[in-house]
Amino acid sequence: MTVETTVQAKDIDEAFLQLKDVVKETPLQKDHYLSLKYNCNVYLKREDLQWVRSFKLRGAYNAIMALSDEERQRGITCASAGNHAQGVAFTASKLNLKATIFMPVTTPLQKIDQVKFFGGESTEVVLTGDTFDDCLKEALEYTDRYDKNFIDPFNNIYTIAGQGTVAKETLEQAQADHTKFDYLFAAIGGGGLISGIGTYFKAQSPDTKVVGVEPAGASSMYESVVQQGQIVTLPNIDKFVDGASVARVGEITFDIAKRVVDDYVQVDEGQVCSTILDMYTKQAIIAEPAGALSVSALEQYKDEIKGKTVVCVISGGNNDINRMKEIEERSLLFEEMKHYFILNFSQRPGALREFVNDVLGPRDDITKFEYLKKSSQNTGTVIIGIQLSDHNDLGQLKENVHDFDPHNIYINENKMLYSLLI
Known part of the structure; x- marks a missing residue:
């Protein structure tokens, strides 16, 4: 089977059944403030309200359940800037598995504490490397040395299928209200989310324009797909949007994104900060930087989306309150x-x-x-x-x-x- 056909809508349907009694069905809400601001109908898919406050639980659980019983009992590992780690920790605790989770030393303390909370005694946290990519290298070496099973945060067909259940759930909720989407906005880090939901939307709602949103300081998918036509490793990245700051996307996600993403938007980190503050003050939504990316992109699309129906995936809500001073400062500088x-x-x-x-x-x-x-x-x-x-x-x-x-x-x-x- 070629890479182009590894993840299909039926795989996401199967993952949805696997996850049905594990993940929370998060709300799909029409946002009146954003709808008025942009003169269109804006819906928010609130994955920030998931059990681990991020969509990452979906992919982590699905990928772990794809292992055999013997493989799971040998122990699992992962590398993550926070949200994928929480999904793996939650799953390890629920299935009584041993997990070793590698996180960059720059990960906000709030996310580290959440991983320990969800994982309990099942999970060991190892802080290493300044970036996700440094952390990933250490995790893979450890996995090989001790014969563990690595749960990739995005370059894994089962992880991608799990993330794709966000799309299936969104479309089922929209169908109940007779809503059809003209645009879908979602964040891109390594590409697992956009690959999964893009695949499902192209199969079930092909007229919807899929827009991938990256931080300007770490737009590795845009650079790979649009600029270079091949996977590239960014030599330097801005780590502020920690949930989406990846220097190199996955081989699988790169190939899928080429087929399912219609456009790419790069958002300045300062604009992300302004969006976080706006969402908090106007809508009482606490979004992390990566979670606010999709809404931030609306500003660049404001002329095109007038009168249209739009859905933005709020991918995460794990924001450390200690970062708010920096967020306010970056916002003021950007403005x-x-x-x-x-x-x-x-x-x-x-x-x-x-x-x-x-x-x-x-x-x-x-x-x-x-x-x-x-x-x-x-x-x-x-x-x-x-x-x-x-x-x-x-x-x-x-x-x-x-x-x-x-x-x-x-x-x-x-x-x-x-x-x-x-």
Whole structure:
């Protein structure tokens, strides 16, 4: 059997029966806020409300059940940035299996704790590597050394079929309301979700346009399918959208995505942060970065989807509350509302008052100010953060700052300097 025919709609139907009494049937909800915002009918498939707050339980359980009893008893392993690990841990605990789960050291603590919670005594967590791909290498070496069974997070036909049950469930729920979708938006990391749901939609709802959404800093599927026509490994990725930050997609998912994905969207990580905050404040939905990708893509499609019916898969809700400060900061930077400068202040009384009066607008705010007066110098270096009331005022702000200090440094444009100082 060739790769092109390894996962079909019937495989997803079989997986659906396998999972029927294990996974939660998550809601398909019409979202009135997004529908009004984009002048269309937007539905959300709420996989953030799954037992492990992610669709990943579907693929993990289906792949583990595809093993023989003897294989399962030898023990299972996986590599994951969090959600797949939770699905494997949940399954291991339910089936009383031993699982060794490898996670990148950069994984948010909330996801690590959730894996331990769902796995209990059945699961051992090993933190290794800065990225998923580093972690994957360690997991595969361990699996071979101790003759375990590796449960791939995306490059496995049973994992893909399990993720595809999201589509079957979505279409059955939509059919009950006589709803037909013009567009489907779903996140892409390694490609397991988009491969599964894309396969099922193409078989059962072929008129639906399938759109895969990736973070701009880790768009490995777009780079492989559209740009290069072959699987490539990204040399550097932005790990912020941890659930979808994969440097290299799978061979199986690459081949399926070529056939079932109609378009690819790359979303700036800052826009993802704005979406997370918007979903929380407007809809009371706590989405993780990867879970917000599908909704973030609507902004780029806003003209095309007017009057249409759209479904977005909210793929996960495992967001660490400790990341909210960073999320807010990234959002403000993306919206061009917060700006940082290094400038020279004259070391005389009234210099700060002069800056406030001459540089800032009446509703602008200073959010950061670091300055150490040195009596042996006429001027002192200041790091200052300014939050605008209107992003359209940025041009005037830069002009005012330049008039105050022509030698100023605009930190926002220098990622290395920003990371060091802010």
